[in-house]
Amino acid sequence: MDVSFIIPCYNAAKTLQSTVASIEKTCSVPYEIIIVDDGSTDETEYVTMEIIRLNNAVRLYSQCNKGVNAARKLGWSKSSGEYVCFVDADDELVLNDNVLGWLSGKYDIIKAGGWYSKNCQRVDYGNGYIGEVSDVVSAYTLVLEGKLLPYIHSAFFRKRAITEECFDINPRFKIGEDLLFNIKVMSSCRKFVSIAERFYVYSMNEESAMHTKIWGFNYIRDFNDEMENLILPYCPELKDKLTLHRFIDYTSTLLFPEVKMKQQYYMEIILLLKENLWLKGLSPKKNVIFIENWSFYGVYVRLFHLLQRLRGRKIRMVID
Known part of the structure; x- marks a missing residue:
């Protein structure tokens, strides 16, 4: 199955190359990488052009600064893969056949785990529930009980399971917007699965909203x-x-x-x-x-x- 990796960027010149390289090195299925420059003021565009010069599977779209949610929406609208995976520009992926094998077309969402990375050390994280979910009541119950990770990352979403409305999140909610996105997508899903495998390396940025x-x-x-x-x-x-x-x-x-x-x-x-x-x-x-x-x-x-x-x-x- 084709996968579109969507990377929203704001002043990500220092980390973007390693993020893209992690996908290039470990993804064994057809893919595209869509980089959305959200009004960066550093050399993000220049770094992206260098990446594109070496990999024709990478595309760049730019917009004035509208925030990460708008950047994800633009990347999703331009994607062509059956599945999309949202990746932050300072994180990395470790993909393998065990993870990619779940992209069979059977599921609208594949939720996985990953690692928190800080000072070259990694700590595992994962979902409290492992298995299939085929109705919205069960899905929302797992969310409310904290048994599914609320993140937009560490997951693959079938592109057609997402609508424009999923990105229409009140800008007041700077914390928790990932959870609201997941709730919206789940409302129209036929079936999804939470797996034990890990593939996402989340960089613990002490200056991020999550930590400050x-x-x-x-x-x-x-x-x-x-x-x-x-x-x-x-x-x-x-x-x-x-x-x-x-x-x-x-x-x-x-x-x-x-x-x-x-x-x-x-x-x-x-x-x-x-x-x-x-x-x-x-x-x-x-x-x-x-x-x-x-x-x-x-x-x-x-x-x-x-x-x-x-x-x-x-x-x-x-x-x-």
Whole structure:
């Protein structure tokens, strides 16, 4: 099966060649590489032209800076492979026949694992569920239970399973946009599979949004609203699972040392708990210690924050 590797770039001149080389060295099926320059101000275009000179399977498209999601959309629209694989411009792929053998045309999505790479060391990551999924309720259940990786990378998507609407994600959601993309694609999938094999090497960039930013309470409320808007029209029976997901997100967010403890947030949590008393028994214990008493819970949260700081936890900027 033909594969289109889509690489959105912004000032990626230093890393792009190694990313492309990893595909060239390890991909044994027909492929194309589509590089989308998202308004770079460094030598990304020059580096890409040198790559194209040596490999006619590589194509370049350029746009003014619109963000990674718009760059992925442009690359997808220009792709010709049956499957697409989205690759960040500072990451690498390690492909083999065991991985590529899953591109049989049977599945709309193949979700795999990979490695986090930092300081020349690699740590495995993978999906909590391994196997086939053939209905949207099961797919969304696995997502809500955290058993499927939320990433857009580490996966192959059948091109025709993706629509333009899948890329239409509210720009407010700078964290979690990959998860929203996956939810949209899954709504129209016939069958997909989560595999044990790994192929993606994710570079742990300390300056990325993942490492420098964290969501606040208002943000996570809006994000859960968006998830409900996407999932409930297809699967109203998942209302309770969405409620549990929201409750855990709310209580977990208040445990971030960057997030200020406010009584209005506490009151939202308590209202949700009173309307769904079963939540407390299904949430992580550390999230709900003293939760039914504002004073005790407030002290607990602040002590939890202090402990995190004493352990040297890096403080991130809050997006709220």
